[in-house]
Structures are given as C-alpha cells and as structure tokens.
Amino acid sequence: MKRSVLHITIALLLSLVITGCEDIFIRELDFKSDGEPEMLVLSANNRVGLRPNVLLYHSFYFGHAHSQADKGIIKDAEVTVRINSTEWHLNDSTQLPRLQALDTVEVIATHPDYPTVTAHQVMPNKASAHVVSWTIRPNYWMDIVLEIDPYVGNQDDVVGVLFNSGSLNLYKGEKKVKNFQFSGLYSTDVVFAEVLNMSAEGYYCTKINEPLFLPSSALQQPLQIHLIADCPWGMDNKNNYTKATLSSLNLEICAYTYDTYLYWQSKRLATDMQYYMGPPSGIGNAKENVLEDILEDLRNMLGEQEPVRMHTNVQGGLGYLNGYSSTAVSIKP
C-alpha cells in the first residue's frame, strides 16, 4: 500500500515537471489603456531677446507601436500666445514681438482630437559675468576665474554657467601639432553644491548643453567662481608637448526659471542616470570607459533605477514651456 502510494506520487510529480518545463516563463500581458487618452505635447524654448516659438506634438500611448521617425508632430492645432495680456494667434503670417526680461508668456493650444493644453512662464532677468583672470598651468590645466554679477530678478530663478566650446593649441617645439578641444569645465566651488549639480570626487561639471547651476540667492553680491579646463593628453609623456596656448573659450551665463531647472534635472536623470558622473576626464578617459561599463553592469544587476518622469509645466498635456536669458562670455588670447 505504502509502496503504491509512493509510486503514484512519483509519477504524478514527474508529469508535473514535464508540464512545468514548457516555455511559459515569459508571457505577454494584455495592457489596457484604462481610458487614458493621448495628449498634446507642447515644446516652446523661449529666450529673452528672441520671438516666442511653439512646436506641438502628440504623445503615443504605450501599446500603440509607432516608428521612431514619426514624432507625432501636429500642424493643424490652434495656438494662442499671450504676452503680458496681449494675445496673438500663431500662424504663418503672425509676427510675434521679441521677448523681454520679466515678460509673462502664456501659451494655449487647442485641437479637436486632444484636450486643450496651457502653459505660462515669467521670463527671467539677464545674468551677466566677466572673466577676472585665466592661466594655463604647466601640466596643461587651465584655471579660469569668473565673476558673476549680482542677479536682479525672481529669487527662485537659477543661474547657469554653460560651457559651449574651447580648445588649446598644443606645440612641439615651435610647431603647433594639435588643437585640443575641451570636453567641459570643472569646479570645486561649494556654491554649486547648493543645488543638485552632480559631483564626483568634489568636481562639479558643465559640458555642452549641460549647465552648472547655482541658486540666484547666492548672487546678492558679485560672486567669483573658479573653473578648470584640462588637457588629459598633456599627461602623456609620449607626446612630449612643449607648449600650450589658448585658442578660444566660449561660455554662456544664463538665467533659468526654476521650472527649467527641474526640467534639466529630470532630463539628466532620464537620459544619463546622472546621479553618477565620472571623475574629470583629465584623470583618464580609459578609466571612465572601463569603470563605467562595470558600474553599469552592476547597476543593472544590483538595483533598478526608479522611473523618471520628465518635468512638465504644461497643464492638460505634456511637454515644456521654457524661459531663459543668456549672455555670452568669451576668452580670447
């Protein structure tokens, strides 16, 4: 009796094993929209001194496959731009005025297929700065002292130092052999720690399209900041450079609304996982590649990244109405 129970049990278990070995570990789920409609996406990047511009797209509901080329642009929406209570309807023939600091801009877009979207923004004041000094060090590091003028504007605004371009001419003897393009500028000034600038080993970094933020509350008085540009190949003995001269260095001092700052942060997190940022490239690109690859593997294995939603200041839809002012600062030898 006991033996037969045992045999039946084993046979039953074996049959279940066979059932379990089918390819059923991954199964597609039916994902319903729960009635969530696609939305209008407003994109307006407005700068003091330029005319307002508005682009409109529509979002794609997850589950509705689409090509990457189809960005969902919408051309037949009715767009109204209101600047300081004066209203314009945006069409091909409309000539909008240039935006001034502290202008209030409101955008309303309607389309029969989507809910109406609205967004508004107060344009920031102008921020400005000048170069106090710059020096090329013997190890091909370049020190720049920049003085940012006091900011007069909304105290919630954020001032950004933005690297645009810059390079060193490298010589062997008297012969110029290389024009080295900087990838970014670094700073160890603690003022940058007051907002969410990412740091590694105490360095805060600005690269092309990635400003280094500081709160406007820190600009009640003129503020001197120290920036470093570096040439990692200067450390390589094999190249035997003998001299370096500055070719050019172009910066922008921008004032952003606080919304814009939040938008930048969400973009950083969504695209680059910028809670981790490599150390300055001067210490070695090779290291960045190897370690970042390993860290990426570990990240994938050991922890999921929390989901990131791009910041939006658009009511009724998605996207972003940006407002900023910009002042160029250049260093030329």
Next chain:
Amino acid sequence: MLRRTIYVILGLLLMSGAYAQERYTISGYVTDAESGERLIGAAVYDTISHQGTVTNTAGFYSLTLTNTAHCALVASYVGYAPSKPYIANQDRTHHFVLSSTTKLQEVTVTGHQSVSAPDNVQMSAIEVPVTQILAIPALGGEVDVLKAIQLLPGVQASGEGSAGLYVRGGGPDENLITLDGAPLYNINHAMGMFSVFNADAIKNVTLYKGNFPARFGSRLSSVIDVRQKEGNNTFWHGGISVGLISSKLNLEGPIFGKAQLDSLKQGYSPRAKTTFNISARRTYFDAFMAPLVHALSTREGGTTSVWPGYYFYDINAKLSHTFSDKDRITVGLYNGADVEYVYIKENEDRYDRSQMNMHYSWGNTLAAVDWQHTINHQLFLNTRVHYSGYYCHLNQSMNVVNGSPDEEGTTFDQRMSYGSMIHDVSVSSHLEYSPNQRHRVLAGIEYTYHHFRPSVQNHFMLSGSDTTDVVLKEDTTLGGDVLHGHEVAAYIEDTWTPTKWFRLNYGARFSMYGINGKVYPSAEPRIGMRFLLHKDVALKLSYSYMSQYVHLLSNSQVSMPSDLWVPVTKNIPPMRSMQVAGGVSYNICNQVELSVEGYYKRSLNLLEYKEGASFMGYTGDWQQQVEVGNGWSYGVELLVQRKVGPVTGWIGYTWSRSMRQFDNINEGKPFHAKYDREHDLSITLQYQITPRFDVAGTWVYGTGSRGTLVTQEYWDNQAGIWATYYNERNGYQMPDYHRLDLAMNFHFPHKRSEKGSKGKETGYYGRGGWLRNAEHILNISCYNVYCRMNPVYIEQEMSSGKLYQVSIFPVLPSISYYFKF
C-alpha cells in the same frame, strides 16, 4: 508627556499595594521532560483561584497568590500534556516538567493550548509552533521560518519565492527580527529566496504585528522574536539532512562534569548543567555547477575558462550553563553568508592573456550572551550583551597582458571594490517583577552603539607599457564615511488585571538616538486592553507609538546585498508610526482560535528613492538620493488557527491598503506602496494520518504586486529624446498571485531503535545508545503544484508596445532525507 506617563505608572503600582495582604509566591521554570529545554510562553495556572501567568523567554514564571490558603498549580503548553497539580501554601520554588504528547500517544496527537487567546491581553501577536513550520511545504524542500510567517494574516511576501516580509503596510526594514534577542540586519539568502534561519536550530518564533510591548522598539511594523534551541541536557541528539538545495547537520547534548560521569557509570541519567546545540547548513549548487561550466567552457581547446559559483551557509550555536537554580548563562552564536564568484581566464596565445575575477560576499555575524538571575521569587533579571554585524563586499578585478614580441607590450590591471558594513554592540538589563496576582511589571534599560559605514568604493587602475612604464595609475577611495550612532532606551510596562473581565497592558518606552552631535528623543506610549465578554470571547484594543532610527535603502523588490542600511542624520529624521488596533478573539471548544482584527497605522518620515535614483555608482551623499514623506495603511485580518489535534494549521485572510505621500514624488499626490495588495489569503493545513505518515498543504492567493509602468511616450524636442510618461507611481497592478504547495513526510524508525538497543547501555549518549530514538524521515514536496506562472516582474518593450510578465518558478518537486537520532 514623559512625566505624566511615569506618574500614571507609579500611581497604578501604588494602587496595587492596597491589595497587599497575606500572600505567597511560587516561581520556577517549565521545562521539556525529554530535552530539559525551557519552554517559552507556557501557562502556569492555579486551578483554585483561577489565576495564572506565562513563562518568559527564559522559561521562568512567578505567580503571587493572595486570599487563598492553598493553590494547585498546573503547567501546560501546546503539544504537551498538562502537568500534575502542584499544591503549595507558602513561598516555593517549583520547576514543572512537561512531556510531549507525541511521545505519550503515538496515534492521536493531542495537546492543550498554553494560554487561550481570549485570556491573553496581547493582541496582534502570533506564535507559530516550530513543529508546524517544519511540516509546511517549502520551495526545494528547504523549510523556512520566515516563509511560514508570510502565511499569517497581515504579513505579505515581497515576491515569488522571496522571504521578504511586509507587515501591515510597512516596508521590509520596519521589521525587528531578533535571534536570541539580538537584531539581525540581513535576514535573507539567495536574494531573498531563503531566510537565514535554519529551522533545525530554532526553538520558538513569535510575531508581533501591533500592540507592541514596551520592551520592543526601534522598528515600526513588526517584531519577530526567534529563539535558538539550547540543547538536550541528558542525551546527545542530532540529525543529518540531505536535500536538493542544501545539507544540514545538527548536534545537541549535555556536557557532563565528573560527578555526572560517575553517575552515568552507575546507570543513571543525570541532567547536565552545561548543554550545547550546534547546527550548520550549506548549499552545494556550486559544487556541481562550477565544474560543469568549467568543463563546457574549456572543451575542444577553448581558450576561455569560466569558473562560476554561488553558495550560502549558516552556523548556529548555543551554549548554556546552569550555575544554580538562580543563575544561568547562555551564549548564542550565529554566522552566515552568501558567496558568489566568477573567475574567467582567457589565453588567446602565449603572449596575450586576461583574467577577470568577481567575488561578492555578504552576511551576518551575531553573538549574544545572557545572564539569567532569579533575585527572589518575585524578581527575575536578564542581563544581555550582544554583537550584531553585517557586511557586504563586492570585488572585481581585471588583468590584461598583451606581450607579443612584434608589438609594444602592454598591461592593464584594474580592481574595483564596493563595501558596506554595520557593527552593533549592545548591553541591556531586563527586570521582571510580579508583586501580586494583579500586576506583572517589566522594566529595562538598553544601550547600543551603532557603527555604520554605508558605502565605500575603491577604484584601482594601473596601465603600463614596455617602453613607458606606468602610463596611467589611479587609486581612489570614494565614500567610506563612518557614522557613529548611540541609542539609549528605557522601558517599563505593567500587565494589570483589576478584575477578571478586564486586563490592561500599559507602558512606555523612552529612547534617544545621538549621531554627529544631533540627538533625537522619543517617548513611545503603548497600551493594550482586553475585555472578557464571555469565558471564550474577548474584545481587545491597543495603541502603539513606535520610532525607528535606521532605514534600508533599496531599489529592488528582492533582497539584494547592495541594500544599504543607513542611520538617521541631521537631515533625515527618525521614522515614526502610530497604530491603533481593535479585535475580537474567540476560543472555540478549546481547539480552534478565531480572531478578527482591524488596524489603522500612520507612518511619518518614510524614505523613498528619488526619481531616477539608483544605489550603485553614486559617489556622493546618499541623503541626496532620497525623499522623506508619509504613509498610512489600514486593514482587517481574520485568523482561524488550530494548534492541537491531528489536523492543525490556519486560515488567514487580510484586506488592506497601504498608501504613501511624498511632496516630490508622483507630483505630491498619494500613491500606492509597492507592496500594497488588497486581498491576501492563505490556507495552511497539516494532517497526521498515522504516526509514520503526515501530509501538509498550503494554498495562497494575493492581489498582484504593484509597479510603475510607462503609459505614454512622446518626442521631447528640446531634450532631443523620446521621453516617457507614467501616470502614477506604482499605479500598475500585476496579475493575481496564487499557488498550491503539498508535502508528505514518511517517518521510518531506525531498525536498531525498533528492535531495542544494541548500543551501549550508558554513556554520553545516554541509555540506549546513539540511536535510541533514531528515525528516518523522507520528505517529498511539490512547490506550485498546478504550475501557476506567477509574475515576478514586468517588462515593457517600448519598440513593440508589448508588456510581458516574467515568472521564475514552475512546478518544482523536491525530495529530502533527514536522519534524526
């Protein structure tokens, strides 16, 4: 608040003096007849005056009686026959010895409840007999204490196969899990598939979900008090088990002195003053897997050799020595770890070679020394010193050498390590005072030093060539700040029984946590009351205020070695919670207990990772990665439990909600907690068909886990990216979870023990030899019998717009063999 609480407690104690009349106190221990183990939570009851008490965690009881010329005390405990009455009329020390009913009656397993639920003022607490835990079907046949607790109402598992616990809407870090009174930080092996508790070493498990006695603190949601076996004081016993996942060894017994050895030679069976219990467990997946993978990787002249492996182990030990009736010292030890490694070696040719090694290890070490001292019949003192440590080390190294004679030779050496660790050292003293039959007072003080090193990373790189020597060298340590925390706590609680129908447990815990010059004080009132509506029906109410000074940062729903325990700081305040609960408890025919409880819990200063945050690679301050917010949860729990009889088990059902609100997450709107599941049902039954054959089954059902899904995507022209939009954090609910597990246990007495002893008549191993009560146990179990593919996580494929659920456990039969002697 503090002063008022003290006045109330003192006033109530003074009131107790009004009742002081002619009185006497009986005290002592309740022990198991066979092993000499002291029994925790055994009832001692006077059948004349109908007054009673229960033994504490040391097995000690003290009962003061007044207005009764004589008493007739009876001790009882679940699974044991009640003792004969002990008659006394003055101060006495009396030790009760109880015999297990399974030894007395082979066919019908009977027993008695230790304390009926309606009689006990404590609510929201469940004691799970270890015998039931051992019989519950388990994944891979690996019996697990925490997985048994997951089957109780109010407790939810974190995911398929995981030992993680979510109690009444709280996170996994809100559970105080103690082994012999010392907290364990990492309770999981194999990323949460198994707990660190080897069931062979466990004596007693009690879960508190609310109405926390004042002696417990430092966590918001639950206390799981696990006690290790101390060892048989007469005979040596042990067991060896072989399963698909691990093998275990257990040995326990007495350590005799000279006089006892002489007594043994004369044919007696003395009780030793010193006993030990040691258990070890190790998995051996690596022993089969590593050689197999290595052989496959190197076959047919392959240039790459791979040697991967993973294992975990636990070693539990307990040593106890009884100096006298009044003094006893126990030493509990635990060490366990997970180790994962991959060694890859590649030899392209004689000149080019590379080697990559990855070695990860994480685990706990714990030591607890308890001195139990009976001051007099009414006063019992337990002084404890403990150490609890947790570490996580992840090491990777890579070495590449290119040395072809035709080219410039290069070497590249890179190493990276990540580590985090915690060390706790604590000293505490706990006093138990039974001044009369109306009061039982517990008071204590504790000091704990916490040493945190949450995250330290080291990068080392050396790159060189034949001609230029070192081209690049980097040796950097990031993070590694040490945080020193000091936690001081004092508590007092009293169980007051002014009338037969009303009993009150009230008290308070006062604690302070100091770190980096910042001190957080906390006064935590606790109160629980019981109204006996009928001899078998009680109404219970409770309120608990709790504080927690440590947080667990985790990105994942499964337990990962990378999960970081971090303390409160100047910027991160302690978590707080207030919980109110009410319920009815009904004892049906002294066989089945039914309880229904409702609760509401409000939690403050909870932590969540910020959007986009991830633990690894972040070299800055972890505080910048987290948000502080609040939460609330509420629910109703039903438990029907039978602990005695041939059919035992329980049915637990929970309806609950758990919500969170953070200013900077989900646009400040409330959202569901990750583990918020509306319905949770578990049915756990065991049936002892014959003395040699028993079956057990478990069926669980739960609403699906939650996750955050992208619901739309759009082209962000300014950022130049396809941006994703999710409508709500944790807004997506996975499909429902359900699963059936079955197990059968066949018990075969060892032939030698059946036919009578052939071993030595006397000796260390007692009368009858080593194999006196030996038996073979064959366990056949099946996890997920009907092969329900429950989702573990959800994958979104953006390109196709499809959503997939990923499952990991189909039907999994297993077999294990246990030889017990």
